[in-house]
Amino acid sequence: MTTASSLPVLLVAAPLAAVVPILLTGAHPNRREAWTMLAALLTVGLAAVTASAAAEGVVHESVLGSLVVGVPLAFRADALGALFALLASVLWLAASVYSVGYMRGLDEHHQTRYFAAFAASVGTTMGVALSANLLTLFVFYELLTVATYPLVTHHETAEARRAGRTYLAFTLSGGVAILAGIVVLYAVTGSVAFVAGGVPGLGTEPVLAGVAYALLVVGFGVKAALVPLHGWLPDAMVAPTPVSGLLHAVAVVKSGVFGLVRVVLFVFGAGTVRSLGLGTPLAVAAAVTMLVAGVLALRQDRLKRGLAYSTVSQLSYIVLGVALLTPAAVFGALVHLVAHAFMKITLFLCAGAIYVETGVQRVGEMGGIWRRLPATMTAFAVASAGLVGLPGVAGFVSKWYLVLGALEAGAAPFAATYLLAGLLKLLFLWPIVLIAYADRDAIAGFRPLPGGEGAPHAEDGGPLAEDGGPPGVEDDDGGRGWDRRTPLTESSWQLLVPLLATAAGALVLGVVPDATPFWDLAAAVTAEVFPGG
Amino acid sequence: MLDVLATAGPGVGLATAGPGVGLATAGPGVGLATAGPVEALADRAAYLVAVVLVGLGLHVVVADRNLLRKVVGLNLFQTGIFLVFVAAAARTGGRSPLVVGPDGGPYADPLPQVLVLTAIVVGVSVSALAAALVVRIDAEQGTVLADELDAGQREVTERE
């Protein structure tokens, strides 16, 4: 049941409206941060209302005039949109609290620009999530790129600028492909609206439909980090950690995946994709990405880069699930979209906390660090377990459905791919956990695979203190072990509470997933898209 | 006078003595059909001259180093174009278009001549402005040769 309402517009506007007050209160940090928090709370509230409505089948819709002739600027909070919006808003709240601790802990410059761009990024993500048609989605998708650029290049070093240029080049080129696909689509069908089960009329022009599909997949595949379009992501790790967490868990990459889900299930529809044979190429690309990225993660010595490759791999879990076109696989993919977000943001927030508190960025230097950061590393371990797919943490449930879905589709090789990828995750994450919990001396110099990048330097080439960490932060004084700390003293509460919260979220999703709204929403989407069951 | 034009306006006038028809009945067009190549060329001499002027003028504008000569070349170019207009207006046995009585025709077409008058005025203004610019360039840079002008005007294009 669709109802016209301003709820979707408000949900998009809430974060965006915060941008101006943030810019204006730049000189008063506490007031400025208050605006961010206010907007984040408001957004979560609105998202919760929207999500509960969508879970009951009430779809809120706002139409704001014509975007181009024949295509409205419209928002529609259906189950899929509400799922993404809720995810983004909840994690924004966590990331915002964390950002305060992080930016102040490192005494970062340009904090006003940072928080304003953060708010703008979330706002545009909401726009992507709640778009009612491909063109509206495209508008916000491009604006998302613009909003996140200042965040990627935040540190303004040569490396950051280069990463920013790469980011722009990849994502805007992807945007060109998406636009080309939309134009072809519109020329063929006269519609770009999202319809569960697909827009009618695509089957009549298989060649053009195929061309549009290819363009859209490649275009969205850039942000969704499908190999070989993923090149921007590891370099973008040069950004401050909350940004990496946001990019990896919430906004940019999930927007790419979201776009793919919309294209496959709501523009083309499972039936058309299957009949045009377009599902298999996508599935293969996703499988390849899964394994290649999983291997590349093993070569990384810098923690964040490794997490980046792991993200590339995990995103293709979702893409493959969608490409398999069975209810179980799609359900699993959607649950994984949420699960991965919680787990990955936890890992990134931990990495950031490690950096703020000790200046360490490389796995090789993390020996025994659990003593210094017990609660943080516990959260890290929990999240890692989830990514590997151990029961009790979020990743297990989604993996279960994905493998089930693969078998259901008669694609046993893809099921095997999932399991193999899980193994690669294990190989990547387990040594890190081991190093963190083991004695420093015993594991000095351990690395899963040779590789990595030269001498340590501070995040993104910034200034280094003599002991090799960011200036003014304590270090382990060269190899005798870390200070023991308790959870109450290991780190500032702004850093610790969010990451514990997201880790707890991952646990909840693993133990009682059906108690979360995400479960119902994912089920609703699956029901919408596969009407027969 | 205006009445004459109104009732037998250019549209009609042209139909009877117009370029399309005129050329066919009393103009170079007929010459082509019946006479040899030399005669054909002779009838079209004006157009040939026009082509030469246009080509020459354009060449001077592009190739000459002296800015003032470029301006002269521009004028040659424009004159060639004007000649096309005037030649197209001409009629075999036509006289200048000042109506003296009911049986004064055939007249050359007055309209292109008027157009050319306007265009000449435009051309004069352009030439005046151009000459003023050349004088200023000479005063500022001490030369009117194009290749001696400031290197600053040339495109600054370096790779990063």
Add this chain to the structure above:
Amino acid sequence: MSDAVVVLVALPVVAATVPPVVSRRVDGVGWPVAAAAATAQTALATWVGWRVLADGPLRTVVAGLPAVLGIELAVDRLSAAFVVLVAVAGLWGLAYTRRGGPRSAPGASLYLLLLAGLTGICVVRDVFTLYVFLEIAGLAAYALVALGDGRDAAPAALRYLLVGTVGASLYLLGVGYLYVATGALNMGVLADRLATVGYDDRLVLAAFVLVAVGLGVKIALFPVHTWKPDAYQAAPPGITAVLAALVSTVAAYALVRVVLAAFTGAFLAANPRLVAGLRAAAVLSIVAGALLALPQRRVRRLLAYSSVSQFGIAVAGLALGTRLGVLGGVVHLLGHAVMKAGAFAAAGTIEAGYDARTVDEFADAAAHQPVASAALATLVLGLVGIPPLVGFFGKWYVALSAVRTGAWATAAAVLLSTALSLAYFARLLQRLYLERREGRPTPAPVSTGMVASGVLAALAALGLGLASAELIAALRPAIEGVPP
């Protein structure tokens, strides 16, 4: 009421005579007279536009003669859009030039003559009178360029003059051929007579090519664009902004008008190869303009080459020969005028306030001139084609029409132009916000008007973008004779 059309052209002409006369007695009279005239012009243009929207086209023939004899002036929705653009841009430019630009009496006079010539082009329905107004505007533009401060101003103006006059003369020759073929100069009469003469007549085809090339010079398509970078670099910054907004834009309008009203869509339909050639020229401009922009270090030249590329998109829209394509091209013309003018104004503000000419010198401008930099960044993103700024929408309609008609190369070029624009603008954006500059700049005074003009343009770019569908709907009735 249709006298209003004549007043639209006459007002700026008459106003232009005032400053040189009055300035013999009173000083500083240039800018106020220009401002008064521009305000009146804007009011009149808006009123005319509103009337046209409500009641249909306004039409008059000078001296009351029948159209076939006299000079017809008419304002339909398409003309109204450009008449309003000229008036508003003329007024807007004065906000900049109050402090930043030429304020002398001759300068003001030339400025008003420019507006008069451009408005004349927009309302005239006679191909020869179009030439006259083209040259009026051209002369004014050449002289305005020469008002620049540097030693490069006069040579740039002369080059503009030489190239521009050659172009206008080629157009004139085309007019001559049309006259020889049909005996008519009025666009409506031409349309009828060309149908009789035949669209494959060699004289007519030659006329089309000459008209297209001649106007192409004024639009600055590749390869006859060479006057633009020098002229835009050398002119006073406020003048560059107005020239960038109006001169090539109105020339492109003239091309649309002559092709649709005189030659008509039937001619286009009968000569697919010729039209394909025009499309190819447009695509060449899109690509060549972008490639030539890449190595540019001076910001104004960068923006000038960007124009070469952008006008390729607009002409490509026309060359698709469909109503959607033409409308897309027109939207792009209007949008680009706003964006490019704003970009020049914002860049000029930074030039003055931050003593910066090259891309490298613009480094860290955002810290010193935050508002102007923000405006410049927004407008640059608009030029790249980020929605919902207006630069995206013209491309959408042109690309859509290209795909629908199977013009794949055109569609690809228009879509890729986004990536190409990014390639040459990315460095500028990066410098503005992320890099530091060596050396000490010596700033010149910057007025609120200068900054405000950039901001206004950025807001207009956003507004036009969000209203693009309404704009298309409003203009659609004016585009006739071509398939949808």
